[in-house]
Amino acid sequence: MKNILMAAALLLGLCGAAVAQTQTQSQRIAVVAAENFYADVVKQLGGDRVQVTSILNNPDEDPHLFEASPKTARALQHAALVVYNGADYDPWMDKLLAVSKGEKRTTIVVAQLVGKKSGDNPHLWYDPATMPVVAKAVSRYLVEADPAHKSDYDARLATFLASMKTIDNRVAVLNSHYKGVPVTATEPVFGYMADAIGFEMRNQRFQLAAMNETEPSAADIAAFEKDLRERRVHVLIYNSQATEALTKRMLKLSQEWRVPSVSVTETLPAGKTYQQWMTFQLDALSGALQGWQR
Template identity: 40%
Template sequence: MTSRRHSFAAALLVAVFAAALVGCGDDTADAPEPKGDCPVGPVQVVVSVDQWGDVVRQLAGDCAEVTTIVDGAAGDPHEFEPTPSDVAAFDGADLVVVNGLGYDTWATDAVASSSGEPKVIDAGEIAGSEVGDNPHVWYDPTVVRETATAVTQALQEVSPREAEEYYTDRFQRWEQALAPYDAAIERIRAGATGRPYAATESVFDLMAAALGLTDVTPSGYRDAAANESEPAPADVDGFETALRDRKADVLIDNTQTEGPLPQQLADVARQAGVPVVPVTETVPADAGSFVEWQVAQLDALAAALGL
């Protein structure tokens, strides 16, 4: 991970010099006034969902005004219906950051119908995934870094040249802030590679794969959950049997999944002595930063695995 991280930072620095050769227009008559420690006026950035909102805010600092449409517990992004004011937020945006992969189609539709032509960063495209693949790409550590790099480069492109060093500095600070996240991932990977886990829903699966864990969730249940449909009774029985037989070392429970079934499975796991680790799909209101949210969940998983 360290070499990959350094390559991202190197690519970012190259982008700074490339952007400097292109430069920006000289028309500053309508330019907004600088704010905070940014040397230029802020650009307008719209982020579809809060899983990426804090990442973008940390990278942009005072050089951007960041609007996140689905923030905190505002609703299930899968079923979110934007209001006219939500759609209007995309008008005049210099940069839009979306998750993609069908997770926030309403956002890409809003961009298409907006009056401007903002630069768009799509995390799903960066991941190289397609609609139908696991859309929860903010749980993939590599995609998080690659998306952050792309966001920083995009900010440099849509801002005046005087802000380039500012964004480079913000990116480097954000990389440093990832140290606890990196350490938690490495600690779990070192002690848990190959260990089995099951999940009530696929939200954490990309992180679990990065940690080297093995998914033993019954396939029938897993497919039904991925398609947001009800699993067959036989699939539920098979899942409960697997938990009672302790075929999983831990159960990952997405506490934002609707319906009584996840709680039922969590109860079976606890009765069988299988630790249950709660995770969330969106950032809890009291979670602090993206890094703090992720590290808290990783620490809970490490404790459940005895690491």
């Protein structure tokens, strides 16, 4: 009899734990982020009180070739919070949200937060000023949705904002050494960060054509090649997720003429936080520029 009672107690305990776990999971705030770097920021701010799904995850694929699926629409339908870039970077999100009606769903469009619109460079996450603004907006939502844990959300926001100073410090050092240095790029992915550093960015018409998937003019291609051949630029920044024929051609020329190249991506690599990702790329850029003398 004693053994039966103990077994029953154990079973009830296990059932209770399972119910508690299910309740804990159901109490987490469901968030969908179109891009995985925004998802990472939400996770840092919400911890185990958020359940985050990201749509664009693979740093080896061109995000411009993404096609939404029914699975994506279902995730949005159950989301309490949706975060996406805007500025025509992820236009499929507007379509998905229109057909996936969610009750009491809050949407954060990053472009609207930072005052960008269609036609502007959409790679907003490379602007050092963007993520603190996004983090504050997400944290405000979390506090409103779950006021009982305000102190935890506030602490996480403070930690996140403090961690962003690492990026700011690296940008400041690069600016002090390389402001005005001419560089070039295959696409304007790194454009906002390049502006923050103070580079003289060349071949911007070529970059816009590549981003918009149109053919650059013969004159723009020739100007790009001349910059590499005559070493008028001190580094080539290229988007390793979009390696079309022209990108490969410019990379080959940079190798032939000994112009250092630095890879950047549009998607957060697996196993890294947003801060680690930005820091890694800034360090790679700093290393590529080491041999340059003012």
